Amino acid sequence: MTGTYAFDIISEGGERIMEERFNKIEDMLSQLIHMVGTMKAEQEEMKSEITGMKSEITGMKSEITGVKSEITGIKADLGTVKREQGELKDTVNILKRDNEHAHKEMLETLKSLESDQDFIWQKAVKNERDIARYVKQQD
Template sequence: MTEERLDRLEGMMSQLITMVGNLHNSMSDMQKDMKEMKNVQKEHGQKFESIELRIDKMETKNELRHHEVLKHLKRLEKDQDFIWEKAARN
């Protein structure tokens, strides 16, 4: 091979090596970004689960309070009926 041809091949090889190196760096950066995104997603998932648990607890408490209020209203209704009966008898 001629000297000129060898120089051209050498230039193409160095260009190819540079391109592969740049590609490798880009892939490494993308992998880091993906890991960061996965960590953020995991954190959001954990926060979401904790919010869901709190909402479930609140719903349970609200159910209990609702039943207590209904019981109290029924008691008041019975008391009112009793008072009306007594008033009607008098």
């Protein structure tokens, strides 16, 4: 065995080890490329989802603005209703007072008529008695 033969054996073993290492590195690089591609696809999907979410948020903000506007309108309407309700209460109170006054006047008028009727009945009775006495005297 000469030195070259031993070198050839070592050289062949070294080449094989080098080739195995190269294949291993190549596999790792392939896996990394695949992982980066997968991550890139996931990143694009996330960007798309974020864009969709931003669009939804913008829509929600618009809806919230609309709801706030409606609430403002409802509050204004409620204020108007409360004001009108107060006016109606005042009107009802005035009508009640007027009705009570008219009722009192009617009662006073009825009492006056009742007194007049009593007075007229008393006169009628007295006149009947006087007529009866006069008729009796004439007989």
